């Protein structure tokens with residue numbers, strides 16, 4: 001989302017980034033929305049640029065939905081909500097999910113709503129049951145660097161992929177995904193985008209990928225000094 005409209009119109013959301021198409025975080029070809037702000041601070045998080053709750057930009061949910069509709073004209077299978085911590089902005093998350101649900105119903109789109117969270121599933125079920133009902137699938141639990149890696153859509157092995165609706169079950173049951181990309185069974189893949197003078201990496205890196213990238217850049221005389229995986 002290159003030119004977000006600042007300020008609130010009805011409900012406001014603190015946004016780190018929005019991107020289309022995202023092909024490495026869920027089923028098929030997707031819209032990605034990264035919420036700004038995360039107080040969980042997992043060790044070795046690669047998205048530390050999303051931690052500051054005052055960072056990013058304030059956008060109205062209505063404008064964000066308009067941007068999604070505009071992008072979807074090229075074809076969309078789902079929306080991935082990540083961050084940052086989407087559940088730290090429950091009002092904005094709820095308004096966005098309601099708007100996306102209305103849109104897919106009116107436009108008769110078969111798009112799934114997949115959300116990442118660093119909170120335990122038990123906590124989310126206890127405090128955000130109404131939000132979970134609006135989702136098709138959820139990847140909860142904090143990233144734990146000491147555990148083995150998760151599949152291509154998940155950082156560490158403790159993070160399950162939880163279907164929450166019939167569509168979620170169809171697309172993510174058994175950690176599947178059967179069209180448009182290799183699903184969870186594929187290798188970890190990163191997308192690279194260059195926007196506003198910054199290089200964005202989208203996806204879940206394998207362990208050591210960031211260090212390898214820095215090494216390769218250094219060998220070519222390029223030093224990376226402002227990176228999201230280090231503060």
Ligand code: SF4
Pocket residue numbers: 038039040041042045046047048050083084085117118119142143
């Ligand atoms: S991995 Fe996710 S939940 Fe953990 S600190 Fe990073 S953004 Fe927050």
